[in-house]
Amino acid sequence: MVNSCQSCSPCREGLEQYCEGPKGWTATYNGPQKPDGTNTYGGYSNNIIVSEKFVLRIPDNLDIKAVAPLLCAGITTYSPLRHWKVKPGQKVGVVGLGGLGHMAIKLAKAMGANVTVFTTSPQKKVDASRLGADDVVLSTDKEAMSKYELSFDYILSTIPTSHDINPYVNLLKRDATLTLVGALEPLEPGLNNSQVAFHRRSITGSLIGGIAETQEVLDFCAKHNIVSDVEIIPIQQINTAYERMLKGDVKFRFVIDMASLQQDSDQEIFS
Numbered sequence: 149m150v151n152s153c154q155s156c157s158p159c160r161e162g163l164e165q166y167c168e169g170p171k172g173w174t175a176t177y178n179g180p181q182k183p184d185g186t187n188t189y190g191g192y193s194n195n196i197i198v199s200e201k202f203v204l205r206i207p208d209n210l211d212i213k214a215v216a217p218l219l220c221a222g223i224t225t226y227s228p229l230r231h232w233k234v235k236p237g238q239k240v241g242v243v244g245l246g247g248l249g250h251m252a253i254k255l256a257k258a259m260g261a262n263v264t265v266f267t268t269s270p271q272k273k274v275d276a277s278r279l280g281a282d283d284v285v286l287s288t289d290k291e292a293m294s295k296y297e298l299s300f301d302y303i304l305s306t307i308p309t310s311h312d313i314n315p316y317v318n319l320l321k322r323d324a325t326l327t328l329v330g331a332l333e334p335l336e337p338g339l340n341n342s343q344v345a346f347h348r349r350s351i352t353g354s355l356i357g358g359i360a361e362t363q364e365v366l367d368f369c370a371k372h373n374i375v376s377d378v379e380i381i382p383i384q385q386i387n388t389a390y391e392r393m394l395k396g397d398v399k400f401r402f403v404i405d406m407a408s409l410q411q412d413s414d415q416e417i418f419s
């Protein structure tokens with residue numbers, strides 16, 4: 149996010165990501181710029197000019213290569229964990245172990261929560277434990293899932309596509325909340341509201357975070373020495389990286405070394 153209207157109620161409250169201005173906020177990537185309508189190119193740009201209100205300070209003690217994903221996967225998971233007030237000792241579930249999920253584990257652990265990861269991939273169990281998860285559950289194992297009914301204070305689903313959330317709703321305690329940060333489309337199958345109503349549970353969504361909170365997550369990560377697990381690539385490998393990303397073959401974010409763009413400036417990169 150590199151701009152917003154700055155005058156609507158959410159913007160005045162530091163929640164620029166929920167800008168209600170007529171043009172909404174401007175995305176860092178592929179966001180039509182005002183007033184000329186050309187697109188932003190985010191991290192693919194050599195440089196970018198933004199209002200000082202949208203500039204963030206990177207703490208000195210963090211490895212800058214691994215900081216980049218904190219500005220997306222980091223804030224996207226930090227903001228709901230904070231908004232729904234995850235506290236030390238609470239039982240938190242993280243559904244899905246990709247770029248968002250791996251940050252959710254690290255951040256929830258740093259907040260003092262007991263973290264359980266739900267995954268469909270047995271081979272991800274080792275990664276989840278290494279990242280700090282207290283428990284890993286194969287979501288395809290119905291018997292294992294049933295042991296966790298009514299036990300979670302909060303669940304964050306990071307699955308980026310439509311999925312069945314009903315098995316996770318059953319795991320929430322009374323009055324507890326499940327937040328979806330990955331899927332931005334209709335859920336299939338639909339939500340069984342009897343599971344929601346009978347225990348007064350809440351199903352919610354959340355979008356990145358405001359600028360002030362994005363600075364907050366950077367400072368929180370500096371304090372707890374948290375960065376993203378990244379694989380650095382030269383820009384010349386971006387198409388291969390894209391194919392690997394589609395297959396889930398990345399631990400856990402690709403980061404482009406922009407010096408490689410400069411080195412290759414006389415050649416055709418995307419041939």
Ligand SMILES: [Zn+2]
Nearest residue numbers: 153156159167
């Ligand atoms: Zn606004």
